[in-house]
Amino acid sequence: MSSEAEVGRIWRTSRRVIDLSKPVLMGILNVTPDSFSDGGRYFDPEMAVRRLEELANEGADIIDVGGESTRPGSLPVSEEEELSRVLPVIEAAAALDVPVSIDTTKSAVAEAALDAGAEIINDISGLRFDSQLAHSAACSGAGLVLMHIRGQPRTMQDDIHYDDLVGEIVGELGESVERALSAGCEPECLVVDPGIGFGKTAEQNLVLINRLGRITALGYPVLIGPSRKSFIGKMLGLEVPDRLEASVAACVVALLRGARIFRVHDVRPTRRALDMAELIANRSSGGELS
Template sequence: MTDLVRASGPVVMGVLNVTPDSFSDGGRYADLDAAVGHGVRLRDAGAHLVDIGGESTRPGAERIDAATEAERVLPVIRELTAAGVAVSVDTSRARVAEAALVAGAAVVNDVSGGLADPDMARVVRDAHCPWVLMHWRGHSRAMRELATYTDVVADVRAELAQRIDTALAAGVAADRLIVDPGLGFAKTAAHNWELSARLPELLDLGYPLLFGASRKSYLGGLLAAADGTPRPTAQREAATVATSVLAVAAGAWGVRVHDVQATADALAVWAATGSPRLAVPPHDRKRTQDDHEHGVRR
């Protein structure tokens, strides 16, 4: 497989949850044939990676045991890799990640950034595979209480830097690391928008960045009906595409999305128009930060 960490263009990661309770597609792909069929469709629609998760990480979700998680993801990984689909495993458990890599997964997407299972660094180091380190402060059932920051961008940047340092100290190669700001994980809607607006400050860490806003509740809140009812999950695709293209234009390495076709099409348009970049000079970036802190609108 091509080394996606060094990909010349944006990487599209397609979401495949083989869970009964994920916020967007829980239960739809719990059956092996349904999961494999959808994974192939995601690849055919333009996904460079199909990200397979067996444990819901939606806010408030309860944990399952490692054996159950492995039973859900391993057969799907084996079938998809046999069909020539490049696969990542969405897990925070070293035991599950290790088995998934043996089954054919090429990337570990760890929502805990290595915090949930200290043995994950060993697994990734020995496999020499890419490792997505997401910003994380605690498991799903407690994440709402952890959404407290002095400056969300500065705090997330500092905490991601700590995760990077820990991974490097454990012997993981720097060129295997990808960071993810963890939109929605111990973040309010305001936090998510601030992270999106100031993405260059996270890119200053010097590592590829994965951006995952797909169908999340803060998009539903932005698009709420007049009575305040959030836009339903399945009707957040246009907003997802917009956030994805803006993130790539700001310098993101890749995006994680449910509807691959729409995002791939939009990125094809972006590329055909010269891959224009959003660039905020340092002095303007600081002004934008100061404006936000003082409530100035431009």
């Protein structure tokens, strides 16, 4: 059982306890032909394993492996196809001793991935697409990311009206947390994600990052994933390959607003920026400088 003091300071997975006293970087590995940023680059298993090793060497604390694109307008793939994409990568990760997260909304995929060595489930649906997924997480003791989304990936940009953007997202994330707890998940296994880029306009994404403090008030660690997303392109007129600096800036602001876990494509530069930002933010007045 968890103590109230532990919730928010650690993240318990099925294999270890992750310390959240420093920023935690989740490196993205999309084993898909159609993800918005790197779709197709790592679709070949050999290339995917090579990228896995690169992410680990760059300092990723967690590697998030996904076999189904969730970009706006994307269509689902079968469980069998998704597993054929992700299992070779997850099995290869065992030799690196880096925590692996499976990015899926399907309980069958999650369970097979956990059996292969994954220890975190990253569910973009917040337990709305597959009611069995909460049970899968509870039985395994896996870490569980609960993301906010409205609709399905193919339709999520059709439902972007909010009367109270942050308040409604907090309420809907709270419902996801309750579903997880009711299924038997331990509180210290849970992380919430406001779903940057999922059913939000570019302007709404900016507001959401700036007001993350209301998300942290739920009492669970917050994961944020702004990396290379379209809101950056829309606000700054940048194509995907040119969004590195803006992605890092969004992560730094999110850190200062309370986020602890950062899902990113570019691990090394984000690590350096977040570590420096945290060093500065944690310094109090130290007297005269010499």
